Amino acid sequence: MIKEKKLYSRALYIFGILAPMLIINVFSTMYVWGILLLGCMALGEWIWQGRIKVLRNREKAFTAVVITWVISYVICALRMPAQWKNGIVTSFIQLCFLIIVYIFFDSKNRIGYLVYYIKGVYISAVIQMIWGYAQFLFDMLGMDLNSLVFKDILHMMGEYTTQYQFGRLKVSGMCWNAGNLAPLVTFGYIYSNNMYLKGAFLILGFVSGSRTLMLGLMVCVILQFMLAKNRRRMRLTSKKLVFGLLGTGVLFVVIVKYGNAIVEKVIEISDLLNLKERVKTEGSANTHLYYLTSIPAVTRKNDLLSNLFGYGPGCSGYPQSVLMNFYPDLEKWSIECDYVNQLWSYGYIGFVVYYYWYIKNAVRTFKLDKRYVVLMLTFMFEGILYNITFNWVFFLLIAIFLLGKNKINIFATAMNGKEE
Numbered sequence: 001m002i003k004e005k006k007l008y009s010r011a012l013y014i015f016g017i018l019a020p021m022l023i024i025n026v027f028s029t030m031y032v033w034g035i036l037l038l039g040c041m042a043l044g045e046w047i048w049q050g051r052i053k054v055l056r057n058r059e060k061a062f063t064a065v066v067i068t069w070v071i072s073y074v075i076c077a078l079r080m081p082a083q084w085k086n087g088i089v090t091s092f093i094q095l096c097f098l099i100i101v102y103i104f105f106d107s108k109n110r111i112g113y114l115v116y117y118i119k120g121v122y123i124s125a126v127i128q129m130i131w132g133y134a135q136f137l138f139d140m141l142g143m144d145l146n147s148l149v150f151k152d153i154l155h156m157m158g159e160y161t162t163q164y165q166f167g168r169l170k171v172s173g174m175c176w177n178a179g180n181l182a183p184l185v186t187f188g189y190i191y192s193n194n195m196y197l198k199g200a201f202l203i204l205g206f207v208s209g210s211r212t213l214m215l216g217l218m219v220c221v222i223l224q225f226m227l228a229k230n231r232r233r234m235r236l237t238s239k240k241l242v243f244g245l246l247g248t249g250v251l252f253v254v255i256v257k258y259g260n261a262i263v264e265k266v267i268e269i270s271d272l273l274n275l276k277e278r279v280k281t282e283g284s285a286n287t288h289l290y291y292l293t294s295i296p297a298v299t300r301k302n303d304l305l306s307n308l309f310g311y312g313p314g315c316s317g318y319p320q321s322v323l324m325n326f327y328p329d330l331e332k333w334s335i336e337c338d339y340v341n342q343l344w345s346y347g348y349i350g351f352v353v354y355y356y357w358y359i360k361n362a363v364r365t366f367k368l369d370k371r372y373v374v375l376m377l378t379f380m381f382e383g384i385l386y387n388i389t390f391n392w393v394f395f396l397l398i399a400i401f402l403l404g405k406n407k408i409n410i411f412a413t414a415m416n417g418k419e420e
Contacts, residue, residue: 009116011038016120019392020128020184021174023146025156031391032094039097042104059106059405061357066099068309068350075305076312083331084315091313094391102398111406114399118191118410121396125188126197128173128181132204135162139169146176171208179336179386182213183379183393186220190375191411212385219381223374288385290326291340298323298344310347319344338383361401368409372400 015038018030026033073092076085105114131145138145146161163170163178170178185208189201205217299307301323311318317333320326327333335341343351365372382388389397403410 005113008041008110008113011041012113013116013120013123016117016122017124017127018120019395020121020124020180020390022180022390023150023157023161023174023176029391031395035094035097035101035391035395038104039100042100045104059357061353061360062102064353065350065357066095068346068353069095069313072310072312072346072350075309076315079305080312080315080318084311084318086332087314088312098395102402106402108406111402112408114403115408115410115413117395117399118403119413121184121392122188122191125184125191125201128184129188129197129201129204132171132173132181132185132208133200135169135171135173136207146172146174165209168209170210171204178208178210179212179388180390181208182210182216182382182386183388183390185213186216186378186382187375187396189217189220190371190378212382212388215385216378216382220374220378223377227370227373288337291320291335291337292384294320294324294326295340295343306347308347308349310343310345310350313345316341316344334387336387337385338380338387338389341387358397361397361404365400365404368404368407369411371411372404 015030015034018024019034022029022031024030073088073095076088105111135145138148144162146157150156151158151161157176160176163172163176171181172178173181173184175181185201185205189198189205192198192201202217202221205213208214298319302319306319310316314332314334316335317327317330320335321328321330321333335344339351342354346354362372362376365376379388379393400410
């Protein structure tokens with residue numbers, strides 16, 4: 001029993017650390033290798049026991065989600081053009097292994113192991129936060145950290161390793177897309193009990209260049225303030241005084257030395273947060289708004305089956321390319337908005353079933369800790385601005401919901417910047 005606990009807890013812990021590091025690619029991402037390994041461990045355990053124990057009280061809402069997804073996979077395989085079927089088999093295998101892992105850990109004697117995945121994701125958030133600051137510093141020196149490490153040295157990536165917009169760096173951590181950092185930094189900020197790490201997460205968010213992350217953290221802070229029970233004045237201790245004076249000194253030196261660069265960054269942040277002007281002048285912001293406003297038009301042009309069950313995973317861009325003549329030359333792409341991506345991938349039925357499962361479980365966690373309210377509402381807000389539900393985020397939601405169903409509060413086991 002002790003060996004089993006160490007095996008599963010360590011596997012989930014390492015999985016949590018590596019899964020959000022999408023840029024680490026050894027024939028595939030670390031999430032894919034992790035979910036396959038966990039699935040094989042589960043299958044091995046069942047074979048050793050000689051039986052598969054499936055609980056009768058399994059959540060019906062998640063079962064309904066899986067059924068709608070399988071229908072969409074079948075529709076994609078039978079109806080979609082060849083280029084839109086690319087990767088469908090691999091994706092379906094991943095889904096099968098995810099279901100195996102879900103069933104395996106959804107039992108009273110194993111459910112607690114999922115806490116280690118949560119802790120692993122938090123460690124990944126800390127690591128990538130530090131990496132994000134390193135990206136920022138390297139960029140000031142005229143170098144691309146991700147290209148240097150993951151392209152030139154490790155040869156894991158091709159040309160696209162870092163995201164730039166209008167010639168400006170968008171801090172992305174260990175990923176080629178800044179969108180991956182939004183849910184990760186948000187989670188790290190909310191989960192951490194360390195005020196200095198919280199400050200570091202917050203500052204990175206506002207210098208990252210990612211509007212999704214900046215606005216998400218603003219919503220996060222506002223919600224925390226609204227839900228705070230005690231707004232008493234903070235006591236000044238000698239430790240806080242020393243750190244405060246040290247921080248003030250460092251800030252003064254940085255302002256003197258890099259004053260012009262700081263002013264430029266403040267102007268850049270202000271420009272990014274000017275949403276009304278951005279929608280008018282910036283193609284990206286205008287496009288994201290179009291994804292939402294075009295829903296009625298796409299619905300009218302879809303056939304009945306596509307409206308009900310969508311076009312299949314990773315194919316949410318199909319109706320835009322084919323029906324709306326928007327990005328018609330792209331072979332296969334997904335819409336960069338959680339809600340619209342879910343809608344056109346799995347249809348109206350899949351959309352309703354998925355968000356019923358999501359909201360039902362999110363509300364259940366609210367009773368355990370108010371920080372769940374902040375986390376879930378912020379994630380849902382960020383999902384409007386970008387497609388943030390990466391594979392590792394979806395597994396994070398599964399872990400949180402399964403633990404919440406068993407009244408295990410992840411924030412009660414939160415770290416203070418180091419492993420417990």
